[in-house]
Amino acid sequence: xxxxxxxxxxxxxxxxxxxxxxxxxxxxxxxxxxxxxxxxxxxxxxxxxxxxxxxxxxxxxxxxxxxxxxxxxxxxxxxxxxxxxxxxxxxxxxxxxxxxxxxxxxxxxxxxxxxxxxxxxxxxxxxxxxxxxxxxxxxxxxxxxxxxxxxxxxxxxxxxxxxxxxxxxxxxxxxxxxxxxxxxxxxxxxxxxxxxxxxxxxxxxxxxxxxxxxxxxxxxxxxxxxxxxxxxxxxxxxxxxxxxxxxxxxxxxxxxxxxxxxxxxxxxxxxxxxxxxxxxxxxxxxxxxxxxxxxxxxxxxxxxxxxxxxxxxxxxxxxxxxxxxxxxxxxxxxxxxxxxxxxxxxxxxxxxxxxxxxxxxxxxxxxxxxxxxxxxxxxxxxx
Amino acid sequence: xxxxxxxxxxxxxxxxxxxxxxxxxxxxxxxxxxxxxxxxxxxxxxxxxxxxxxxxxxxxxxxxxxxxxxxxxxxxxxxxxxxxxxxxxxxxxxxxxxxxxxxxxxxxxxxxxxxxxxxxxxxxxxxxxxxxxxxxxxxxxxxxxxxxxxxxxxxxxxxxxxxxxxxxxxxxxxxxxxxxxxxxxxxxxxxxxxxxxxxxxxxxxxxxxxxxxxxxxxxxxxxxxxxxxxxxx
Numbered sequence: 001x002x003x004x005x006x007x008x009x010x011x012x013x014x015x016x017x018x019x020x021x022x023x024x025x026x027x028x029x030x031x032x033x034x035x036x037x038x039x040x041x042x043x044x045x046x047x048x049x050x051x052x053x054x055x056x057x058x059x060x061x062x063x064x065x066x067x068x069x070x071x072x073x074x075x076x077x078x079x080x081x082x083x084x085x086x087x088x089x090x091x092x093x094x095x096x097x098x099x100x101x102x103x104x105x106x107x108x109x110x111x112x113x114x115x116x117x118x119x120x121x122x123x124x125x126x127x128x129x130x131x132x133x134x135x136x137x138x139x140x141x142x143x144x145x146x147x148x149x150x151x152x153x154x155x156x157x158x159x160x161x162x163x164x165x166x167x168x169x170x171x172x173x174x175x176x177x178x179x180x181x182x183x184x185x186x187x188x189x190x191x192x193x194x195x196x197x198x199x200x201x202x203x204x205x206x207x208x209x210x211x212x213x214x215x216x217x218x219x220x221x222x223x224x225x226x227x228x229x230x231x232x233x234x235x236x237x238x239x240x241x242x243x244x245x246x247x248x249x250x251x252x253x254x255x256x257x258x259x260x261x262x263x264x265x266x267x268x269x270x271x272x273x274x275x276x277x278x279x280x281x282x283x284x285x286x287x288x289x290x291x292x293x294x295x296x297x298x299x300x301x302x303x304x305x306x307x308x309x310x311x312x313x314x315x316x317x318x319x320x321x322x323x324x325x326x327x328x329x330x331x332x333x334x335x336x337x338x339x340x341x342x343x344x345x346x347x348x349x350x351x352x353x354x355x356x357x358x359x360x361x362x363x364x365x366x367x368x369x370x371x372x373x374x375x376x377x378x379x380x381x382x383x
Numbered sequence: 384x385x386x387x388x389x390x391x392x393x394x395x396x397x398x399x400x401x402x403x404x405x406x407x408x409x410x411x412x413x414x415x416x417x418x419x420x421x422x423x424x425x426x427x428x429x430x431x432x433x434x435x436x437x438x439x440x441x442x443x444x445x446x447x448x449x450x451x452x453x454x455x456x457x458x459x460x461x462x463x464x465x466x467x468x469x470x471x472x473x474x475x476x477x478x479x480x481x482x483x484x485x486x487x488x489x490x491x492x493x494x495x496x497x498x499x500x501x502x503x504x505x506x507x508x509x510x511x512x513x514x515x516x517x518x519x520x521x522x523x524x525x526x527x528x529x530x531x532x533x534x535x536x537x538x539x540x541x542x543x544x545x546x547x548x549x550x551x552x553x554x555x556x557x558x559x560x561x562x563x564x565x566x567x568x569x570x571x572x573x574x575x576x577x578x579x580x581x582x583x584x585x586x587x588x589x590x591x592x593x594x595x596x597x598x599x600x601x602x603x604x605x606x607x608x609x610x611x612x613x614x615x616x
Contacts, residue, residue: 257481257485260474260478260481260482261482261485263471263473263474264471264474264482267471267472267473267474268469268471270433270465270469271465271469271470271471272482273431273433273453273454274431274433274453274457274462274463274465274469274530275457275482275483275485275529275530275533276453276454276457276458276462276485276486276533277454277482277485278452278454279453279454280452
């Protein structure tokens with residue numbers, strides 16, 4: 001690439017990058033804050049340069065050693081994550097704890113559960129088969145609306161609704177995946193991005209079916225042996241059940257023959273093809289299964305809220321679920337659970353800074369790309 | 384066993400193969416030699432069904448296979464060791480071999496793994512090691528072992544000597560001969576013409592998408608034109 005030589009100068013960088021940062025934030029922070037951000041960025045750049053100086057080599061090595069030791073300790077703990085006792089304690093906590101918490105915490109935990117299931121589903125597509133899906137929320141929406149419409153117009157109950165939502169999402173995945181998955185990966189990303197937006201716009205405008213921006217209310221609640229699930233605790237236990245089922249299903253799937261073939265496709269598609277793997281069919285399978293999972297979660301969401309509207313299914317949702325997968329670590333179940341946990345709970349903890357949420361996500365992702373492309377607990381190597 | 388008739392392949396405006404015809408008989412080792420960009424890898428990729436043809440036909444055991452998908456061609460008994468080995472770096476040796484047997488059942492898998500380890504004992508010692516941590520020669524052995532897992536009748540080898548030390552190359556070539564003697568037909572693509580001609584029964588010389596010479600490997604080795612262009616004499 002040819003660009004002005006001065007941009008390559010490291011001393012110029014110290015001013016140039018912060019200037020860029022300052023200009024970027026100028027429109028929404030005002031001049032005073034932009035200057036402050038510029039100053040802080042210059043300081044950070046200087047520190048960064050300084051830390052690279054030879055004088056700090058030993059200090060740097062010591063720090064690196066400390067980090068690797070710490071991560072080794074964490075890893076050795078994570079080996080026990082699947083020990084029966086650890087699983088039993090975690091499960092017991094997850095079952096008993098919410099009884100003593102108020103509705104706010106129960107709702108957060110339920111929301112986390114929803115996103116864990118969604119992120120695990122997306123991981124099949126992005127983490128396992130290596131297909132960048134930028135419109136995952138469309139299938140979540142399709143599941144939610146399928147149940148909402150069938151429930152309000154035809155009185156379908158929740159349990160067959162789960163199947164209907166998953167099946168409808170899978171149907172649309174086949175429809176969309178069959179042509180696009182034959183093409184190179186980039187096209188798939190663009191098509192899914194488009195699908196996400198088109199779905200939301202259709203939901204917003206097809207008044208006769210979806211009731212437009214007003215959404216559909218009075219969606220049927222799940223009924224179990226004559227008892228209507230309605231409290232926050234009921235729904236928490238339901239999503240806990242779904243999440244546990246998902247974790248088991250994903251674990252089986254990822255260690256199966258098909259799971260290994262997905263990894264082969266992700267690592268080197270041409271090599272996988274010459275090994276006799278039907279790459280198109282397996283990619284379609286990953287896409288359809290992942291989408292069906294989103295559809296199923298959508299049904300749960302519709303039933304819990306008893307209401308659906310297009311604004312729950314924006315592009316931002318897709319991005320957030322993708323962030324959970326990438327941040328936590330593509331291809332790692334504990335990593336993705338951690339990613340969902342962080343991205344749902346941290347904004348709740350730092351409510352005062354909510355306006356800067358997107359900014360923080362962006363910064364976090366950039367830092368991850370630079371320092372830990374495989375994600376917090378990931379196994380997959382950065383692509 | 385394998386016959387290519389007037390095969391043409393193009394990438395956009397560029398013709399990579401301009402109508403090549405070649406035959407591989409059962410039990411043979413046939414070498415395809417030529418310089419960079421002559422179309423050797425394209426030939427193998429079109430046999431494997433990864434690259435589509437623009438014209439001509441490829442038939443295998445008397446049946447046309449051009450236009451069939453890659454996974455079906457593997458099932459029919461043609462397997463490829465792609466250029467640059469392309470092993471799955473993040474998977475262990477065992478897992479790489481398992482992927483190679485994707486079109487086979489469980490019994491055939493364990494038999495195949497035993498066979499691979501008896502051909503390449505070093506792989507057996509490193510079965511739990513990640514593919515990416517192997518040396519170049521070991522990776523080449525793994526790539527060959529992986530391709531054999533589908534029990535091919537015809538093995539396509541693309542530049543098995545690429546980037547390897549001479550001593551490793553001669554070891555790999557010895558094993559290729561062994562595989563052939565056990566009954567697998569081999570189509571070998573090589574830039575290392577000397578080694579390839581010494582190993583093969585017959586050879587074709589490919590130049591910018593056309594076959595310019597063919598014949599017994601021992602004859603080609605003595606041909607003055609070949610000597611000058613490919614053997615550096």
